Amino acid sequence: MIFDETACYICAKCTSGCPTAVYDPSFKPHVIVARSKVDREALLNDENIWYCVLCKRCERRCPQNVSPLLIVTELKNESYKCAKAHVPKGFEVLSRLLRETGLSSKEEIIITEDFDEYNREEIGLPPLPKINTKAITEALTELGFFDTGCEDQNAKAGTAED
Ligand code: SF4
Ligand code: SF4
Structure with missing residues (x-):
């Protein structure tokens, strides 16, 4: 699997197999791949990039071994680092939780159909192991x-557009 979008010949096989594209026709992996170099700044502010559900179907279907998933993920990372628009709040929460607790979500309570609440101990589960944060x-x-x-990423995008 390669990360080089220049190998893409815009056959759109990735988009035709993408489950997100079925539900939202505005999400088109082949278009994101094509725009990732020439229209990067706009993509970083595009809500669309956050719709990818990381299923990998696009890269399995690609005849050129391009990975739209990796390209979208790189765009997400760059958008997050540069605090662009539409970064889901969950990413901030995840980052804070990982730093503070080493977990990707809070310890949950169990709620029964009668709305009684139980913690791990009350249903006989051992406590979570100590985590080396x-x-x-x-x-x-x-x-x-x-x-x-x-800054580095913006410089790279600028160079690509020159
Ligand atoms: S399937 Fe591969 S070659 Fe075809 S448009 Fe998608 S990324 Fe490009
Ligand atoms: S990994 Fe993302 S872009 Fe690729 S098919 Fe799945 S949802 Fe679509």
């Missing part, structure tokens, strides 16, 4: 999770 933060830092590469 420092190690998780270090790993996320190494992966670039907290990077703010906005």
Whole structure:
């Protein structure tokens, strides 16, 4: 699987197999791939890029081994780092939770059909294991999770458009 959108010949096989495109015809992976170099700044502010559900069907269908999924994901990452429009609030919440607790969601309570509430202990589950949040933060830092590469990315986009 490659990340080079220049191999795309706009056959639209990715879009014809994309489940999101079925529900929202304005979401077209082949168009996002085509626009990712020439119209990047607009794409970073486009709500559309957040509709991808990461199913990988587009990259499995692509005859050129292009991955629209990776291209959309790169756009999402760049949009998040540059605080562009339409970044879902959940990303901020996820980032904070990972840093503070090492978990991707809060510990849930169980609610029965009679609306009685139970925690883990009350239904006989062991407590969650202690999580080394420092190690998780270090790993996320190494992966670039907290990077703010906005200026570099803008420079790259500008160069591509020159
Ligand atoms: S399936 Fe591949 S080659 Fe065809 S439009 Fe999508 S990314 Fe381009
Ligand atoms: S990974 Fe995203 S773009 Fe690709 S087919 Fe699934 S929803 Fe569509």
